[in-house]
Amino acid sequence: MKMHIEFRHLRTIRAIHDAGGVARAADLLNITQSALSHQIKGLEEQTGVELFIRKSKPIRLSVAGQRLLKLANKILPEIDALQSEFDDLRAGKSGRLHIAIECHACFEWLFPVLEKFRQKWPDVDIDIKPGLAFEALPALQKENVDLVISSDPEKLSGITFTHLFDYKSVFVASAKHPFSKKKWIEASDFATETLITYPVDRTRLDVFSQLLIPNKIEPAQIRQADLTSIILLLVASDRGVTVLPDWVVSEIKNNSDYTVKPLKKTGVQRGLFAATRTECLDKPFMRNLIDLAGQEAGRLQKD
Amino acid sequence: MKMHIEFRHLRTIRAIHDAGGVARAADLLNITQSALSHQIKGLEEQTGVELFIRKSKPIRLSVAGQRLLKLANKILPEIDALQSEFDDLRAGKSGRLHIAIECHACFEWLFPVLEKFRQKWPDVDIDIKPGLAFEALPALQKENVDLVISSDPEKLSGITFTHLFDYKSVFVASAKHPFSKKKWIEASDFATETLITYPVDRTRLDVFSQLLIPNKIEPAQIRQADLTSIILLLVASDRGVTVLPDWVVSEIKNNSDYTVKPLKKTGVQRGLFAATRTECLDKPFMRNLIDLAGQEAGRLQKD
DNA sequence: ATTTTATATGAATTACATTCATATAAAATA
DNA sequence: TATTTTATATGAATGTAATTCATATAAAAT
Numbered sequence: 001m002k003m004h005i006e007f008r009h010l011r012t013i014r015a016i017h018d019a020g021g022v023a024r025a026a027d028l029l030n031i032t033q034s035a036l037s038h039q040i041k042g043l044e045e046q047t048g049v050e051l052f053i054r055k056s057k058p059i060r061l062s063v064a065g066q067r068l069l070k071l072a073n074k075i076l077p078e079i080d081a082l083q084s085e086f087d088d089l090r091a092g093k094s095g096r097l098h099i100a101i102e103c104h105a106c107f108e109w110l111f112p113v114l115e116k117f118r119q120k121w122p123d124v125d126i127d128i129k130p131g132l133a134f135e136a137l138p139a140l141q142k143e144n145v146d147l148v149i150s151s152d153p154e155k156l157s158g159i160t161f162t163h164l165f166d167y168k169s170v171f172v173a174s175a176k177h178p179f180s181k182k183k184w185i186e187a188s189d190f191a192t193e194t195l196i197t198y199p200v201d202r203t204r205l206d207v208f209s210q211l212l213i214p215n216k217i218e219p220a221q222i223r224q225a226d227l228t229s230i231i232l233l234l235v236a237s238d239r240g241v242t243v244l245p246d247w248v249v250s251e252i253k254n255n256s257d258y259t260v261k262p263l264k265k266t267g268v269q270r271g272l273f274a275a276t277r278t279e280c281l282d283k284p285f286m287r288n289l290i291d292l293a294g295q296e297a298g299r300l301q302k303d
Numbered sequence: 304m305k306m307h308i309e310f311r312h313l314r315t316i317r318a319i320h321d322a323g324g325v326a327r328a329a330d331l332l333n334i335t336q337s338a339l340s341h342q343i344k345g346l347e348e349q350t351g352v353e354l355f356i357r358k359s360k361p362i363r364l365s366v367a368g369q370r371l372l373k374l375a376n377k378i379l380p381e382i383d384a385l386q387s388e389f390d391d392l393r394a395g396k397s398g399r400l401h402i403a404i405e406c407h408a409c410f411e412w413l414f415p416v417l418e419k420f421r422q423k424w425p426d427v428d429i430d431i432k433p434g435l436a437f438e439a440l441p442a443l444q445k446e447n448v449d450l451v452i453s454s455d456p457e458k459l460s461g462i463t464f465t466h467l468f469d470y471k472s473v474f475v476a477s478a479k480h481p482f483s484k485k486k487w488i489e490a491s492d493f494a495t496e497t498l499i500t501y502p503v504d505r506t507r508l509d510v511f512s513q514l515l516i517p518n519k520i521e522p523a524q525i526r527q528a529d530l531t532s533i534i535l536l537l538v539a540s541d542r543g544v545t546v547l548p549d550w551v552v553s554e555i556k557n558n559s560d561y562t563v564k565p566l567k568k569t570g571v572q573r574g575l576f577a578a579t580r581t582e583c584l585d586k587p588f589m590r591n592l593i594d595l596a597g598q599e600a601g602r603l604q605k606d
Numbered sequence: 607a608t609t610t611t612a613t614a615t616g617a618a619t620t621a622c623a624t625t626c627a628t629a630t631a632a633a634a635t636a
Numbered sequence: 637t638a639t640t641t642t643a644t645a646t647g648a649a650t651g652t653a654a655t656t657c658a659t660a661t662a663a664a665a666t
């Protein structure tokens with residue numbers, strides 16, 4: 001009396017209908033006729049209605065039975081579809097790729113990469129989570145995201161950092177700016193300047209982490225802007241100076257509105273890494289994304 | 304390895320999600336936590352994908368798990384709905400009422416009855432099968448129909464005939480017809496007449512079964528018409544004579560276009576019966592239909 | 607009426623879900 | 637950080653329910 005309707009029963013109903021009888025259905029399901037007979041008897045007890053008309057010999061579905069069959073024909077394909085979705089998932093054709101980017105400027109090269117990726121892996125669920133830019137690595141461990149783009153590799157259990165490419169952080173100012181005569185920019189130079197940055201914690205900005213904080217220099221003023229194009233606009237109109245990755249700057253290097261200088265005599269070189277859960281590197285789409293990211297980086301550097 | 308996804312699994316997934324953890328879900332389902340743990344392990348083996356993220360402590364659904372949950376939330380209510388449909392069926396609120404009528408003129412009184420019935424039993428699936436007018440009783444036994452309206456009760460195993468009402472078969476002709484002077488009509492009178500009948504086997508027509516066949520009389524001519532109103536039209540314009548149940552004739556009894564006479568000196572009295580499978584008499588809607596038919600009959604006779 | 611074919615059923619068997627006892631691992635707490 | 641608490645996992649034992657086997661019964665076909 002505790003028994004429930006189970007998929008077994010739906011498969012049975014469908015088989016009996018398709019095969020046109022219990023005995024034939026039994027072959028179809030690789031099961032004995034007796035088993036099916038017991039099964040439908042149990043099902044009729046459970047549902048409380050007669051599912052079959054037993055007066056005719058290959059037994060037929062009653063009205064109630066037909067109703068159940070209808071449901072079976074609706075539900076069973078859905079389960080099969082789900083199973084094949086799962087098969088895709090296991091085969092690595094589908095999956096989830098939720099990305100957190102610590103580096104704000106990375107949008108620039110990430111979008112073209114994702115566009116290529118999307119074409120090759122249409123069933124992978126792509127998303128970018130800019131919200132949790134900080135705390136990205138814990139989120140990665142907790143499987144809230146699957147990929148973190150970061151400049152600061154850490155030793156973390158279960159997390160692997162894959163080197164994507166190197167870039168330089170370069171100083172950008174208006175062409176009219178007095179620093180256009182300098183060969184390179186020092187930390188101390190910022191003390192009198194208005195610095196334009198992305199609106200993120202300063203520890204996540206190369207200018208600060210690599211130059212100003214170590215040298216204990218505070219810019220005269222800080223102004224924040226969301227989009228790279230806005231920052232460049234502000235710089236062009238001499239409202240301040242900024243520091244950006246060289247790949248961003250490559251587009252405006254030959255633009256006479258701007259002057260671009262290295263930071264320090266040696267330049268400030270940084271690496272960009274893809275952080276993933278180690279086991280995820282087995283997934284083909286994940287490896288492919290990292291490959292694509294490397295290729296795109298190469299293309300940017302050439303310009 | 305042969306295991307399939309079962310409803311148990313869907314209920315489990317849903318419970319784990321709703322309760323927010325395996326342990327709490329276990330209470331919810333009145334089952335041990337261990338059972339659920341084994342269950343989801345088996346399910347993961349079957350599907351081949353990880354359904355849960357086990358890094359966090361009350362375990363969460365993975366992407367695949369969420370997909371399964373979505374399906375569970377779709378499917379489980381459908382099964383519940385079906386079960387309550389079955390409950391209605393068992394309670395006698397719903398069911399099938401497919402009717403075969405041997406007696407062609409019965410449409411006349413059956414339609415109003417069914418209209419009343421439909422209002423009271425909206426979930427009963429009503430249908431009239433005029434096609435298998437002959438062979439109606441075997442169809443009843445085979446559960447192809449559930450009710451047969453017949454004038455000829457037989458002793459048949461599993462079939463019960465319920466008397467609905469009696470009627471007389473009466474002769475109808477145009478008012479101008481010479482027989483309008485007769486007190487009653489004999490079989491021999493038909494030998495010179497054109498008889499208009501429903502287009503059915505003559506054994507199912509009262510004139511033949513009750514009068515002409517026993518007396519071995521053949522009408523001069525036979526003409527067939529589908530609808531009672533057409534038959535009456537033909538009779539009014541003196542294209543022939545007919546024999547109809549008195550309840551049909553009651554409408555035109557006072558119409559000066561027609562003359563109505565009894566058959567034979569004594570009249571030809573017949574009964575009308577509802578044949579059903581005996582077990583179907585337990586169903587409340589079936590009893591109610593038979594009651595309604597009786598009432599409607601009473602109303603017709605009064606006119 | 608008889609044979610054939612299809613379904614039903616009781617008892618035995620087997621498979622498998624569940625429980626129990628306990629290990630393991632994450633989260634909370636000190 | 638160590639410790640306690642809470643949550644899940646697991647192996648072995650148990651119990652239940654699905655399946656099989658052997659056979660009875662009933663409808664269809666001959």
